[in-house]
Amino acid sequence: MANAFTALGLMSGTSMDGIDIALIETDGERIFRHGPARTVPYPAAFRERLSHGLSEALTIRAAGDRPGSLADLERELTLRHAEVVNAYCRDFGLSPAAVDVVGFHGQTVLHRPHQRLTVQLGDGALLAAATGIPVVNDFRSADVLAGGQGAPLAPVYHRALAATAGPEAPLAFLNLGGVGNVTYIGVDGDLIAFDTGPGNALIDDWLLRHTGTACDVDGREASQGIVREDILAILLDNPYFSRPAPKSLDRNDFSSDAIEGLSLADGAATLTAFTAASVVRALDHLPAAPRRWIICGGGRHNPAMMRALAERLTGEVLAAEALAIDGDSIEAEAFAFMAVRTMRGLPISFPGTTGAPEPMSGGVLHRLADQPRAAGAAE
Numbered sequence: 001m002a003n004a005f006t007a008l009g010l011m012s013g014t015s016m017d018g019i020d021i022a023l024i025e026t027d028g029e030r031i032f033r034h035g036p037a038r039t040v041p042y043p044a045a046f047r048e049r050l051s052h053g054l055s056e057a058l059t060i061r062a063a064g065d066r067p068g069s070l071a072d073l074e075r076e077l078t079l080r081h082a083e084v085v086n087a088y089c090r091d092f093g094l095s096p097a098a099v100d101v102v103g104f105h106g107q108t109v110l111h112r113p114h115q116r117l118t119v120q121l122g123d124g125a126l127l128a129a130a131t132g133i134p135v136v137n138d139f140r141s142a143d144v145l146a147g148g149q150g151a152p153l154a155p156v157y158h159r160a161l162a163a164t165a166g167p168e169a170p171l172a173f174l175n176l177g178g179v180g181n182v183t184y185i186g187v188d189g190d191l192i193a194f195d196t197g198p199g200n201a202l203i204d205d206w207l208l209r210h211t212g213t214a215c216d217v218d219g220r221e222a223s224q225g226i227v228r229e230d231i232l233a234i235l236l237d238n239p240y241f242s243r244p245a246p247k248s249l250d251r252n253d254f255s256s257d258a259i260e261g262l263s264l265a266d267g268a269a270t271l272t273a274f275t276a277a278s279v280v281r282a283l284d285h286l287p288a289a290p291r292r293w294i295i296c297g298g299g300r301h302n303p304a305m306m307r308a309l310a311e312r313l314t315g316e317v318l319a320a321e322a323l324a325i326d327g328d329s330i331e332a333e334a335f336a337f338m339a340v341r342t343m344r345g346l347p348i349s350f351p352g353t354t355g356a357p358e359p360m361s362g363g364v365l366h367r368l369a370d371q372p373r374a375a376g377a378a379e
Helices: 044-057 070-091 124-131 141-145 155-165 201-211 217-224 229-236 264-285 303-312 330-344
Strands: 005-012 018-026 031-041 101-112 117-121 135-137 171-176 179-185 191-198 292-296 316-319 364-366
Touching (some): 005 070, 005 330, 018 070, 018 330, 031 070, 031 155, 044 101, 070 101, 070 117, 101 330, 117 141, 124 135, 124 364, 155 171, 155 179, 155 330, 171 330, 179 264, 191 201, 201 264, 217 264, 229 264, 264 303, 292 303, 303 316
Parallel strands (some): 101 135, 171 292
Antiparallel strands (some): 005 018, 018 031, 101 117
16 A cells, blocks of 8 residues: 555553553555554553552653663563564564664663753664664653654544544544543544543552552452542542643652552552542533544553543543454554554644644654674574
8 A cells, every 4th residue: 555654662651560462554544444453561560660660760850761670570571572563463474675764662661851850771773673664752751852752652642543433523642541532533633631530550469568469450450449439529629620732741740648558349449539530620621522432542441431421521432342343452553553654754743632733743763774684682
C-alpha cells in the first residue's frame, strides 16, 4: 500500500507488569491494518528491580543521569524488549527488513514536567542493534523541554481510531493504566487530553501489600466492600483536580494513606470509587460531556471499576472492544503510530494535549548504520 509503514509498538506502563507489543500498518495519519498483539509479563524478580528503580530515579537531576543500578537496569530492560521483538517476528514470520520501525516507549521512572524533566529507561540505539530494525524512542523529552507536560501522547492515535470506528462526537477515550488519562475528541476533531488522577496503581499497591496479588482480580474485593464517602472526600481534596488542563501525573503523585486501617474490601472499594470520581472531576475541564466513554487499559477488565464509572458518569460507558478496538493493545499501537509520525516529521503533541507551545514532532530515530549487533541479544 502506497505510503504505508509496517510499524511495531512497544509499551511498558506504570503498572510495570510486562511488555505490550503490537503491529499496525499506517501512514501516520490513517490506520490501514491492525496486526497481532501480545503481552509478555515481566518475571517477578525483574518487576521488583523496576520497583526499586523508582526510588533510585528520585535522585536523577538530568535526563541522561542513570544513578546507582539504573544503567544496568536500563540495559536489561532494553534487551528484554529486544527478546520480545525478535520472538514476535519469529512467531509471525516477519523478517527485520519487513518492519520499517519500532516505537519504543521504555519504562517511565521519573516524570517532573514542572522541572522540565522526564525519564524513560530504554536505550533506542541498543534496541535497534539488537533487533536489526530502526527504532524511535524518547517521545516525551522534547515536549517537556519546550514547556509541555510530555503526556498524554496517545490522543493523536485515539483520534485516528475514532475516525475508523466512527462513534459520534463528542466522545472520550479513557485509559486506565497505573494512572488515568482522558482524550476528548470534539465534533471538529479538536483534542483535549490530560491525566485524570489515579488509575489502577493505588488499587494494585493496596492489594499487593495486603494479599501479595498485584491487582483486584475481577474487582472481587471492591465488590464486597463499602465505599467510605468521608474518606473519598479526603482523597478528592487534592489541588491537582482543580488545576487547569493540560496536566500530567507521576505514578506516585497520589497516596492511599487516608485508607489505612480500613478492611481489605472497603479499601479496595474506596480506591475504586476514587478513580471513578476523579474521572468525573475531569468534566470540569471539558467543553461538553462526552456522549460516549471508550474505556481502554487494564481498568476495563475490572467489573467493579466499570460499574463505578457507569454510575458516576453521564454518557454511555463502553469497553473498547464494543467498537471492535483491542483495548489491551491501544498504547503499544499508539507508539507504533507515533514512530511513523516522527519519521514523517508530523506532530505527536499539541497545545490541547500536553500544553506544548505549538504542535511538536517528538521522538529520536535510531537508524541501523554503524550500529554493531548488541552482545547478549536474542537471535
